[in-house]
Amino acid sequence: MLLIHCPYCGPRDETEFSYGGEADIARPLEPEALSDAEWADYVFLRTNAKGRFKEQWVHTHGCGRWFTMVRDTVTHEHGETGVFGGFEPDAVG
Amino acid sequence: MQRYSIISLARNALTGHRNWPQAWRSPAPKLEYDVVIVGGGGHGLATAYYLAAEHGISNVAVLEKGWIGGGNTGRNTTIIRSNYLWDESAAIYEKSLQLYEGLSRELNFNIMLSQRGVLNLAHNEHDLKEMSRRVRAIRGNGVDSEILSPAEIKKLVPAINISRELRYPILGASLQRRGGVARHDAVAWGFARGADDRGVDIIQNCEVTGIDRQGGRVTGVQTSLGPIAAGKVGVVVAGHASVLADMAGFRLPIDSHPLQAMVSEPIKPVLDCVVMSNAVHVYVSQSDKGELVIGAGIDSFNSYAQRGSWHVIEGQMGALVELFPIFSRLRLMRSWGGIVDTCPDASPILSKTPVDGLYFNCGWGTGGFKATPGSGWAFAHTIARDEPHPINAPFSLDRFTTGALIDEHGAAAVAH
Numbered sequence: 420m421l422l423i424h425c426p427y428c429g430p431r432d433e434t435e436f437s438y439g440g441e442a443d444i445a446r447p448l449e450p451e452a453l454s455d456a457e458w459a460d461y462v463f464l465r466t467n468a469k470g471r472f473k474e475q476w477v478h479t480h481g482c483g484r485w486f487t488m489v490r491d492t493v494t495h496e497h498g499e500t501g502v503f504g505g506f507e508p509d510a511v512g
Numbered sequence: 513m514q515r516y517s518i519i520s521l522a523r524n525a526l527t528g529h530r531n532w533p534q535a536w537r538s539p540a541p542k543l544e545y546d547v548v549i550v551g552g553g554g555h556g557l558a559t560a561y562y563l564a565a566e567h568g569i570s571n572v573a574v575l576e577k578g579w580i581g582g583g584n585t586g587r588n589t590t591i592i593r594s595n596y597l598w599d600e601s602a603a604i605y606e607k608s609l610q611l612y613e614g615l616s617r618e619l620n621f622n623i624m625l626s627q628r629g630v631l632n633l634a635h636n637e638h639d640l641k642e643m644s645r646r647v648r649a650i651r652g653n654g655v656d657s658e659i660l661s662p663a664e665i666k667k668l669v670p671a672i673n674i675s676r677e678l679r680y681p682i683l684g685a686s687l688q689r690r691g692g693v694a695r696h697d698a699v700a701w702g703f704a705r706g707a708d709d710r711g712v713d714i715i716q717n718c719e720v721t722g723i724d725r726q727g728g729r730v731t732g733v734q735t736s737l738g739p740i741a742a743g744k745v746g747v748v749v750a751g752h753a754s755v756l757a758d759m760a761g762f763r764l765p766i767d768s769h770p771l772q773a774m775v776s777e778p779i780k781p782v783l784d785c786v787v788m789s790n791a792v793h794v795y796v797s798q799s800d801k802g803e804l805v806i807g808a809g810i811d812s813f814n815s816y817a818q819r820g821s822w823h824v825i826e827g828q829m830g831a832l833v834e835l836f837p838i839f840s841r842l843r844l845m846r847s848w849g850g851i852v853d854t855c856p857d858a859s860p861i862l863s864k865t866p867v868d869g870l871y872f873n874c875g876w877g878t879g880g881f882k883a884t885p886g887s888g889w890a891f892a893h894t895i896a897r898d899e900p901h902p903i904n905a906p907f908s909l910d911r912f913t914t915g916a917l918i919d920e921h922g923a924a925a926v927a928h
Contacts, residue, residue, distance in 0.1 A: 420821040421813070434823050438812040440767065459913040463765035463856050467754035469816045492768075492816050 421490075426500045427482045439475035441465050442487040469493060513709040515620050535701060536708035541715050541740055545573045547895060548733055548742035550720045550756065552576025553585040554696070555873055555880065556748035557703035557714070558888020559895070561619075564710035566889070567896035572712045573742075574704075575735060577719035581700030584750045587850035588881040589773050589795065589807040591786050593630045593691035595650050595657050600906040600918050601859065602653035607903055608886025609690060615885060621702030623694045624800070629785040630691030631665065633835075635680040639791060643686050650688075660685045671782050671836050678834060680792050693786060693797055693805075699884055723760040729868040730760075744869045746895050751816070751851030753861075753874035762866050764874065765912045766853045769810040771878050772820035774847035776839070778802030783836075792831035804839065806832060810852060810878060819849040852878050857917040862891050862904040871895050872909070 421433040447453050447461055466472070472492045477485045489498030514520060514533050524532055547563060549556045552574045564570040574580075592612055594605035616623050634643045643659065650657040662674040665685050674682050704714055715737070722734030723745065732741035747756045757764045779802050788795035796806045808828035811820045825847060833840040855861060855875040860883070862873045873891045876883060890904035900908065911917055 420823050433813075433821065440814070455913045455915075459765075460763075463912040464763040465754070465765065465767055466763065467767050467814060469752070469755050469768075472814060474814065490813075492814050495815065495817055 421495060422497070423476060423488065424497065424500055425478045425481060425484075426486050426502050427484055428478060431478070431481060435478060435480040436476045437479045439477060439485065441467075442473045442475040471498065513620075513705065516622075535705040536714050538716065539713045541573060541575075541713065541718065541735070541737055544732075544741040545713075546571040546742070547744045547746065548572070548740060549574045549746045549748060550733065551583075551748040551750070552580035552700075552704075552714060552716065553583050553748065553750060554581065554700045554703065554884040555585075555750070555876075555887045555891070556746075557581075557700055557707055558885050559746055559748060559873065559891045560712045560714075560888075561703045561707040561710070562889045562892035563896060564707055564712055567892060569896055570711035572707075573740065574707070574712060574714045575718045575720055575733070575740070576714070576716045577736075579716050580704055580714060581697055584850045584852065584880060585696055585700045585884075587773060587848055588696060589797065589805050590693040590696045590881060591630065591691070591788075591795065591797065592625070592694055592882040593688050593786075594655050594882070595630070595632070595646070595686065595688045595691065596920060597646050597649050598918050598920060599653060601920055602650065602655055603903050604886050604890065604907070605883060606653070606655050607889065608883045611885035611889060612694065613690075615699070615702065619702035619706045621698060621705060623698040623702055625692065625694045626800075627690050627692040628797075629668070629687055629689045631660070631669065631685045631687050631785055631787045633665075633682050633787065633789040633791070634684045634686075635682060635789065635791040637683075640684050643684065647686050655688070656690050657686055657688050660687050668785060669783065669787060671838055672787065673835060673837055680834070682835070691786065693799075696881060699881075703884075703888070720756070720759075723756070723867075723870065725760065725867055725870075730870040744871070744895055746871045746873065746891060748873045748891070750853055750874065750876060750880055753853045753872060757865075757872065760865065760867050760870055764861070764872070764909075765856050766861075766875050767814050768816055768851050768853050769813070770815045770817060770820040770849045771807070771810045771852045772824060772847055772849045773805065773807040774825065774844050775799070775803040775805050776842040777845050779804070779842065782838075787835070789831065789835065792834065794828040794831040794835070796832060796836070803845065804842065810854070816851055817849070818851055852876070852880075854878070856912070858920040859918040860887070860907055861909055862887065862894060862900065863908040863910075864894070864898070864900070865909060869898075
């Protein structure tokens with residue numbers, strides 16, 4: 420089991436979290452302008468990196484917030500976490 | 513190749529079994545092959561075998577970074593079945609099951625196929641309705657499947673608990689009598705021996721580190737034993753498909769996850785069919801050695817680490833002892849993990865790629881073992897003819913662009 424450092428709540432067991440897959444996949448701003456291949460790229464194609472991998476988690480059984488985390492997919496070594504939308508962990512009650 | 517038979521067994525017994533020939537050679541790689549297969553698991557070896565046996569292409573190398581059958585082929589729970597919902601899936605998995613049924617004879621190698629039946633349990637009203645729909649669809653495709661009542665399940669599997677007091681009571685099951693298990697190592701070894709006999713070079717401890725291309729066409733591979741030129745390259749690397757695709761300059765719709773399996777201490781015969789439950793999420797069979805072979809779901813996160821989390825094992829053990837209270841005092845002997853490449857629609861990819869002469873067979877998720885011969889058979893056709901066989905044409909990479917997905921998430925039951 421992973422020990423995940425929620426940027427809002429601190430280190431907690433993996434079982435408190437749900438996985439959101441690869442991070443930084445932004446929804447296209449002009450969806451009607453996309454070709455089928457570009458849609459396939461957005462919806463389905465993934466980096467699936469071996470090694471350092473930026474992913475997103477949600478603290479389902481905790482604060483309920485989404486955040487990003489860099490993790491090594493070979494060693495499971497836990498890297499830096501990040502937050503979405505400009506919220507600063509310290510600024511959030 | 514020395515044929516295995518009762519006579520060869522008796523003859524070798526007279527010399528204390530010291531003179532059996534090697535089942536396959538260990539040649540040094542040649543500088544060039546017509547076809548290089550990357551990955552010496554069951555699917556890769558089957559591909560090489562059918563290239564030689566069905567298409568007359570024997571100037572073939574199978575490159576394996578470790579030892580053959582040492583990846584997911586040797587780590588799965590050996591379940592074989594073809595009871596899939598969609599027509600496309602039924603065609604390829606049923607082709608595979610039919611090849612399995614003749615495989616020991618074809619390969620002159622006992623793969624220990626045991627068609628002991630596969631039970632898929634239903635635990636609620638929705639499960640029952642879904643199962644009824646699925647069984648009708650399966651039978652419509654000419655694949656055997658039937659529905660059992662709890663009493664019939666109890667007769668077939670006396671150790672199971674059909675009490676209505678369970679949190680998730682057993683309300684029914686579908687049964688594929690032709691389903692069962694086989695010896696996973698033997699499948700790899702049998703295909704290896706058959707391929708080698710037809711001239712295929714099986715090269716172990718040879719890791720592919722690059723895919724050479726020129727003008728949009730594959731020209732060979734870089735390996736830990738040096739460059740090898742190839743007219744065509746087939747990549748069959750469960751757990752590392754995205755890594756190999758990256759070497760060839762494209763991405764796949766695949767995420768890699770750990771999947772664990774485990775065995776109990778050996779006990780006397782208690783379970784003579786395969787039991788799978790989608791809702792409480794566990795599957796179990798008993799090996800010929802007496803061990804219970806147990807598996808369940810993947811870890812949620814992406815990983816290449818070949819190990820999974822303890823809480824996943826705890827969950828499936830809870831499910832197992834609820835279904836089979838008498839297993840509660842058994843000890844686990846071993847658990848292990850493999851890396852499975854999962855597709856968004858829980859169906860595999862057997863396809864041409866953006867690179868000419870480069871073919872990928874991947875994305876079998878948690879259920880590739882049952883497909884080993886059919887997958888190799890269809891992939892060999894795809895490589896030999898440079899076009900898919902009708903049986904694997906629906907499993908192209910293009911489906912993620914066209915939207916013609918083959919959604920087997922629910923239909924496959926847990927239950928790969």
